[in-house]
Amino acid sequence: MNGKLVASLILLIALVAGGAIYYLQMYGYYDRVIPTPGQDVQLVARNSDVSEPIAYTDFQAIDANSSPIRYRACFTTDLSADTLAATYVERQGGEPRVAPGWFDCFDAKAIGAGIEAGTIRVFLSRKNIDYGVDRVVGISSDGHGWAWHELNDCGDKNYDGTPVGEECPSRPQPGSTGAGG
Structure with missing residues:
Protein backbone atom coordinates (compact mmCIF):
# COMPACT_ATOMS: atom_id res chain seq x y z
CA MET A 1 0.00 0.00 0.00
CA ASN A 2 2.85 2.41 0.79
CA GLY A 3 4.39 1.92 -2.67
CA LYS A 4 1.14 2.86 -4.41
CA LEU A 5 0.91 6.04 -2.35
CA VAL A 6 4.50 7.05 -3.21
CA ALA A 7 3.97 6.26 -6.90
CA SER A 8 0.72 8.24 -6.95
CA LEU A 9 2.42 11.19 -5.27
CA ILE A 10 5.28 11.11 -7.80
CA LEU A 11 2.78 10.96 -10.66
CA LEU A 12 0.78 13.86 -9.22
CA ILE A 13 3.90 15.99 -8.80
CA ALA A 14 4.99 15.18 -12.38
CA LEU A 15 1.55 16.16 -13.75
CA VAL A 16 1.52 19.44 -11.82
CA ALA A 17 5.08 20.26 -12.91
CA GLY A 18 4.31 19.36 -16.54
CA GLY A 19 1.16 21.50 -16.48
CA ALA A 20 3.08 24.43 -14.98
CA ILE A 21 5.85 24.17 -17.59
CA TYR A 22 3.30 24.00 -20.40
CA TYR A 23 1.41 27.02 -19.05
CA LEU A 24 4.57 29.08 -18.63
CA GLN A 25 5.83 28.29 -22.14
CA MET A 26 2.50 28.90 -23.87
CA TYR A 27 0.95 31.69 -21.79
CA GLY A 28 2.91 32.75 -18.72
CA TYR A 29 5.78 34.69 -20.24
CA TYR A 30 3.93 36.27 -23.16
CA ASP A 31 2.20 39.64 -23.01
CA ARG A 32 0.20 41.33 -25.72
CA GLY A 161 30.67 31.13 -28.02
CA THR A 162 32.65 32.31 -31.07
CA PRO A 163 34.63 35.51 -30.45
CA VAL A 164 32.50 38.34 -31.84
CA GLY A 165 35.33 40.49 -33.20
CA GLU A 166 35.61 44.20 -33.85
CA GLU A 167 32.74 44.40 -36.36
CA CYS A 168 30.20 43.80 -33.56
CA PRO A 169 29.09 46.55 -31.18
CA SER A 170 30.17 46.36 -27.54
CA ARG A 171 28.02 44.07 -25.45
CA PRO A 172 25.89 46.00 -22.95
CA GLN A 173 26.92 45.72 -19.32
CA PRO A 174 24.68 43.69 -17.00
CA GLY A 175 21.80 45.83 -15.76
CA SER A 176 21.72 48.08 -18.82
CA THR A 177 18.76 48.04 -21.19
CA GLY A 178 20.59 46.87 -24.31
CA ALA A 179 20.81 48.37 -27.77
CA GLY A 180 17.22 49.46 -28.12
CA GLY A 181 13.80 48.34 -27.36
Missing part, protein backbone atom coordinates in the same frame (compact mmCIF):
# COMPACT_ATOMS: atom_id res chain seq x y z
CA VAL A 33 1.98 44.40 -27.07
CA ILE A 34 0.00 47.61 -26.76
CA PRO A 35 -0.03 49.13 -30.26
CA THR A 36 1.61 52.49 -30.89
CA PRO A 37 -0.28 53.71 -33.99
CA GLY A 38 2.03 54.71 -36.81
CA GLN A 39 5.16 53.29 -35.12
CA ASP A 40 4.64 49.54 -34.78
CA VAL A 41 5.81 48.54 -38.26
CA GLN A 42 9.05 50.08 -39.46
CA LEU A 43 11.54 49.26 -42.20
CA VAL A 44 15.15 50.38 -42.63
CA ALA A 45 15.49 52.85 -45.52
CA ARG A 46 18.19 52.07 -48.10
CA ASN A 47 19.39 55.66 -48.36
CA SER A 48 19.73 56.41 -44.62
CA ASP A 49 19.92 53.10 -42.70
CA VAL A 50 17.23 54.55 -40.41
CA SER A 51 14.01 52.74 -39.50
CA GLU A 52 10.93 54.49 -40.90
CA PRO A 53 7.28 53.64 -40.23
CA ILE A 54 5.19 52.26 -43.09
CA ALA A 55 1.40 52.29 -43.50
CA TYR A 56 -0.33 49.32 -41.84
CA THR A 57 -3.60 48.23 -40.22
CA ASP A 58 -4.86 45.34 -38.08
CA PHE A 59 -1.68 45.24 -35.95
CA GLN A 60 -1.40 42.72 -33.13
CA ALA A 61 1.74 41.50 -31.37
CA ILE A 62 3.08 39.51 -28.44
CA ASP A 63 6.41 39.72 -26.65
CA ALA A 64 8.13 38.34 -23.55
CA ASN A 65 10.85 39.62 -21.24
CA SER A 66 12.29 36.12 -20.92
CA SER A 67 13.99 36.17 -24.34
CA PRO A 68 14.79 38.78 -26.99
CA ILE A 69 13.55 36.46 -29.78
CA ARG A 70 9.98 35.91 -28.53
CA TYR A 71 8.49 38.91 -30.34
CA ARG A 72 5.84 38.11 -32.99
CA ALA A 73 3.50 40.49 -34.81
CA CYS A 74 0.86 40.39 -37.53
CA PHE A 75 -0.57 43.23 -39.64
CA THR A 76 -1.82 44.13 -43.09
CA THR A 77 -0.57 46.80 -45.47
CA ASP A 78 -1.67 48.27 -48.80
CA LEU A 79 1.97 48.64 -49.88
CA SER A 80 3.29 45.98 -52.23
CA ALA A 81 6.51 44.13 -51.51
CA ASP A 82 7.90 45.39 -54.85
CA THR A 83 7.24 49.01 -53.86
CA LEU A 84 8.84 48.45 -50.45
CA ALA A 85 11.90 46.74 -51.99
CA ALA A 86 12.67 49.87 -54.02
CA THR A 87 13.00 51.95 -50.84
CA TYR A 88 13.83 49.63 -47.95
CA VAL A 89 16.57 47.11 -47.08
CA GLU A 90 15.54 43.61 -48.12
CA ARG A 91 17.01 40.50 -46.49
CA GLN A 92 17.57 37.12 -48.03
CA GLY A 93 15.62 34.38 -46.31
CA GLY A 94 14.27 34.46 -42.80
CA GLU A 95 13.40 31.95 -40.12
CA PRO A 96 10.26 32.87 -38.20
CA ARG A 97 10.00 31.03 -34.91
CA VAL A 98 6.85 29.21 -33.90
CA ALA A 99 4.39 31.30 -31.90
CA PRO A 100 2.10 29.92 -29.20
CA GLY A 101 -1.00 28.29 -30.67
CA TRP A 102 -3.34 30.92 -29.22
CA PHE A 103 -1.59 33.64 -31.30
CA ASP A 104 -3.09 32.17 -34.46
CA CYS A 105 -2.35 34.99 -36.92
CA PHE A 106 1.35 33.99 -36.85
CA ASP A 107 1.88 30.63 -38.56
CA ALA A 108 5.67 30.25 -38.71
CA LYS A 109 5.55 27.18 -40.98
CA ALA A 110 3.34 28.91 -43.55
CA ILE A 111 5.42 32.10 -43.37
CA GLY A 112 8.63 30.10 -43.83
CA ALA A 113 7.13 28.23 -46.79
CA GLY A 114 6.09 31.56 -48.33
CA ILE A 115 9.62 32.89 -47.90
CA GLU A 116 11.06 29.79 -49.58
CA ALA A 117 8.51 30.03 -52.42
CA GLY A 118 9.22 33.74 -52.93
CA THR A 119 5.64 34.86 -52.16
CA ILE A 120 6.79 36.52 -48.93
CA ARG A 121 9.65 39.00 -49.00
CA VAL A 122 11.68 39.80 -45.90
CA PHE A 123 12.85 43.28 -44.87
CA LEU A 124 15.06 44.61 -42.09
CA SER A 125 12.94 46.51 -39.58
CA ARG A 126 15.41 47.40 -36.82
CA LYS A 127 19.05 46.44 -36.46
CA ASN A 128 20.17 45.39 -32.96
CA ILE A 129 16.79 45.86 -31.30
CA ASP A 130 18.54 43.94 -28.52
CA TYR A 131 22.21 42.93 -28.56
CA GLY A 132 22.74 40.56 -31.49
CA VAL A 133 19.05 40.55 -32.43
CA ASP A 134 17.34 42.23 -35.41
CA ARG A 135 13.62 42.75 -36.00
CA VAL A 136 12.59 41.60 -39.46
CA VAL A 137 9.31 41.96 -41.36
CA GLY A 138 7.85 39.62 -43.96
CA ILE A 139 5.32 40.98 -46.47
CA SER A 140 3.21 38.69 -48.67
CA SER A 141 1.92 39.47 -52.14
CA ASP A 142 -1.61 39.86 -50.73
CA GLY A 143 -0.60 42.52 -48.16
CA HIS A 144 -0.37 40.38 -45.04
CA GLY A 145 2.66 41.10 -42.91
CA TRP A 146 4.48 39.57 -39.98
CA ALA A 147 7.34 40.70 -37.78
CA TRP A 148 9.70 38.67 -35.62
CA HIS A 149 13.17 38.80 -34.13
CA GLU A 150 16.19 36.93 -35.50
CA LEU A 151 19.77 36.62 -34.34
CA ASN A 152 22.15 38.63 -36.54
CA ASP A 153 25.78 37.63 -37.21
CA CYS A 154 26.96 39.14 -33.91
CA GLY A 155 24.18 37.34 -32.03
CA ASP A 156 25.01 34.02 -33.69
CA LYS A 157 28.67 34.41 -32.73
CA ASN A 158 27.93 35.61 -29.21
CA TYR A 159 25.47 32.84 -28.35
CA ASP A 160 27.52 29.99 -29.84
Whole structure:
Protein backbone atom coordinates (compact mmCIF):
# COMPACT_ATOMS: atom_id res chain seq x y z
CA MET A 1 0.00 0.00 0.00
CA ASN A 2 2.85 2.41 0.79
CA GLY A 3 4.39 1.92 -2.67
CA LYS A 4 1.14 2.86 -4.41
CA LEU A 5 0.91 6.04 -2.35
CA VAL A 6 4.50 7.05 -3.21
CA ALA A 7 3.97 6.26 -6.90
CA SER A 8 0.72 8.24 -6.95
CA LEU A 9 2.42 11.19 -5.27
CA ILE A 10 5.28 11.11 -7.80
CA LEU A 11 2.78 10.96 -10.66
CA LEU A 12 0.78 13.86 -9.22
CA ILE A 13 3.90 15.99 -8.80
CA ALA A 14 4.99 15.18 -12.38
CA LEU A 15 1.55 16.16 -13.75
CA VAL A 16 1.52 19.44 -11.82
CA ALA A 17 5.08 20.26 -12.91
CA GLY A 18 4.31 19.36 -16.54
CA GLY A 19 1.16 21.50 -16.48
CA ALA A 20 3.08 24.43 -14.98
CA ILE A 21 5.85 24.17 -17.59
CA TYR A 22 3.30 24.00 -20.40
CA TYR A 23 1.41 27.02 -19.05
CA LEU A 24 4.57 29.08 -18.63
CA GLN A 25 5.83 28.29 -22.14
CA MET A 26 2.50 28.90 -23.87
CA TYR A 27 0.95 31.69 -21.79
CA GLY A 28 2.91 32.75 -18.72
CA TYR A 29 5.78 34.69 -20.24
CA TYR A 30 3.93 36.27 -23.16
CA ASP A 31 2.20 39.64 -23.01
CA ARG A 32 0.20 41.33 -25.72
CA VAL A 33 1.98 44.40 -27.07
CA ILE A 34 0.00 47.61 -26.76
CA PRO A 35 -0.03 49.13 -30.26
CA THR A 36 1.61 52.49 -30.89
CA PRO A 37 -0.28 53.71 -33.99
CA GLY A 38 2.03 54.71 -36.81
CA GLN A 39 5.16 53.29 -35.12
CA ASP A 40 4.64 49.54 -34.78
CA VAL A 41 5.81 48.54 -38.26
CA GLN A 42 9.05 50.08 -39.46
CA LEU A 43 11.54 49.26 -42.20
CA VAL A 44 15.15 50.38 -42.63
CA ALA A 45 15.49 52.85 -45.52
CA ARG A 46 18.19 52.07 -48.10
CA ASN A 47 19.39 55.66 -48.36
CA SER A 48 19.73 56.41 -44.62
CA ASP A 49 19.92 53.10 -42.70
CA VAL A 50 17.23 54.55 -40.41
CA SER A 51 14.01 52.74 -39.50
CA GLU A 52 10.93 54.49 -40.90
CA PRO A 53 7.28 53.64 -40.23
CA ILE A 54 5.19 52.26 -43.09
CA ALA A 55 1.40 52.29 -43.50
CA TYR A 56 -0.33 49.32 -41.84
CA THR A 57 -3.60 48.23 -40.22
CA ASP A 58 -4.86 45.34 -38.08
CA PHE A 59 -1.68 45.24 -35.95
CA GLN A 60 -1.40 42.72 -33.13
CA ALA A 61 1.74 41.50 -31.37
CA ILE A 62 3.08 39.51 -28.44
CA ASP A 63 6.41 39.72 -26.65
CA ALA A 64 8.13 38.34 -23.55
CA ASN A 65 10.85 39.62 -21.24
CA SER A 66 12.29 36.12 -20.92
CA SER A 67 13.99 36.17 -24.34
CA PRO A 68 14.79 38.78 -26.99
CA ILE A 69 13.55 36.46 -29.78
CA ARG A 70 9.98 35.91 -28.53
CA TYR A 71 8.49 38.91 -30.34
CA ARG A 72 5.84 38.11 -32.99
CA ALA A 73 3.50 40.49 -34.81
CA CYS A 74 0.86 40.39 -37.53
CA PHE A 75 -0.57 43.23 -39.64
CA THR A 76 -1.82 44.13 -43.09
CA THR A 77 -0.57 46.80 -45.47
CA ASP A 78 -1.67 48.27 -48.80
CA LEU A 79 1.97 48.64 -49.88
CA SER A 80 3.29 45.98 -52.23
CA ALA A 81 6.51 44.13 -51.51
CA ASP A 82 7.90 45.39 -54.85
CA THR A 83 7.24 49.01 -53.86
CA LEU A 84 8.84 48.45 -50.45
CA ALA A 85 11.90 46.74 -51.99
CA ALA A 86 12.67 49.87 -54.02
CA THR A 87 13.00 51.95 -50.84
CA TYR A 88 13.83 49.63 -47.95
CA VAL A 89 16.57 47.11 -47.08
CA GLU A 90 15.54 43.61 -48.12
CA ARG A 91 17.01 40.50 -46.49
CA GLN A 92 17.57 37.12 -48.03
CA GLY A 93 15.62 34.38 -46.31
CA GLY A 94 14.27 34.46 -42.80
CA GLU A 95 13.40 31.95 -40.12
CA PRO A 96 10.26 32.87 -38.20
CA ARG A 97 10.00 31.03 -34.91
CA VAL A 98 6.85 29.21 -33.90
CA ALA A 99 4.39 31.30 -31.90
CA PRO A 100 2.10 29.92 -29.20
CA GLY A 101 -1.00 28.29 -30.67
CA TRP A 102 -3.34 30.92 -29.22
CA PHE A 103 -1.59 33.64 -31.30
CA ASP A 104 -3.09 32.17 -34.46
CA CYS A 105 -2.35 34.99 -36.92
CA PHE A 106 1.35 33.99 -36.85
CA ASP A 107 1.88 30.63 -38.56
CA ALA A 108 5.67 30.25 -38.71
CA LYS A 109 5.55 27.18 -40.98
CA ALA A 110 3.34 28.91 -43.55
CA ILE A 111 5.42 32.10 -43.37
CA GLY A 112 8.63 30.10 -43.83
CA ALA A 113 7.13 28.23 -46.79
CA GLY A 114 6.09 31.56 -48.33
CA ILE A 115 9.62 32.89 -47.90
CA GLU A 116 11.06 29.79 -49.58
CA ALA A 117 8.51 30.03 -52.42
CA GLY A 118 9.22 33.74 -52.93
CA THR A 119 5.64 34.86 -52.16
CA ILE A 120 6.79 36.52 -48.93
CA ARG A 121 9.65 39.00 -49.00
CA VAL A 122 11.68 39.80 -45.90
CA PHE A 123 12.85 43.28 -44.87
CA LEU A 124 15.06 44.61 -42.09
CA SER A 125 12.94 46.51 -39.58
CA ARG A 126 15.41 47.40 -36.82
CA LYS A 127 19.05 46.44 -36.46
CA ASN A 128 20.17 45.39 -32.96
CA ILE A 129 16.79 45.86 -31.30
CA ASP A 130 18.54 43.94 -28.52
CA TYR A 131 22.21 42.93 -28.56
CA GLY A 132 22.74 40.56 -31.49
CA VAL A 133 19.05 40.55 -32.43
CA ASP A 134 17.34 42.23 -35.41
CA ARG A 135 13.62 42.75 -36.00
CA VAL A 136 12.59 41.60 -39.46
CA VAL A 137 9.31 41.96 -41.36
CA GLY A 138 7.85 39.62 -43.96
CA ILE A 139 5.32 40.98 -46.47
CA SER A 140 3.21 38.69 -48.67
CA SER A 141 1.92 39.47 -52.14
CA ASP A 142 -1.61 39.86 -50.73
CA GLY A 143 -0.60 42.52 -48.16
CA HIS A 144 -0.37 40.38 -45.04
CA GLY A 145 2.66 41.10 -42.91
CA TRP A 146 4.48 39.57 -39.98
CA ALA A 147 7.34 40.70 -37.78
CA TRP A 148 9.70 38.67 -35.62
CA HIS A 149 13.17 38.80 -34.13
CA GLU A 150 16.19 36.93 -35.50
CA LEU A 151 19.77 36.62 -34.34
CA ASN A 152 22.15 38.63 -36.54
CA ASP A 153 25.78 37.63 -37.21
CA CYS A 154 26.96 39.14 -33.91
CA GLY A 155 24.18 37.34 -32.03
CA ASP A 156 25.01 34.02 -33.69
CA LYS A 157 28.67 34.41 -32.73
CA ASN A 158 27.93 35.61 -29.21
CA TYR A 159 25.47 32.84 -28.35
CA ASP A 160 27.52 29.99 -29.84
CA GLY A 161 30.67 31.13 -28.02
CA THR A 162 32.65 32.31 -31.07
CA PRO A 163 34.63 35.51 -30.45
CA VAL A 164 32.50 38.34 -31.84
CA GLY A 165 35.33 40.49 -33.20
CA GLU A 166 35.61 44.20 -33.85
CA GLU A 167 32.74 44.40 -36.36
CA CYS A 168 30.20 43.80 -33.56
CA PRO A 169 29.09 46.55 -31.18
CA SER A 170 30.17 46.36 -27.54
CA ARG A 171 28.02 44.07 -25.45
CA PRO A 172 25.89 46.00 -22.95
CA GLN A 173 26.92 45.72 -19.32
CA PRO A 174 24.68 43.69 -17.00
CA GLY A 175 21.80 45.83 -15.76
CA SER A 176 21.72 48.08 -18.82
CA THR A 177 18.76 48.04 -21.19
CA GLY A 178 20.59 46.87 -24.31
CA ALA A 179 20.81 48.37 -27.77
CA GLY A 180 17.22 49.46 -28.12
CA GLY A 181 13.80 48.34 -27.36
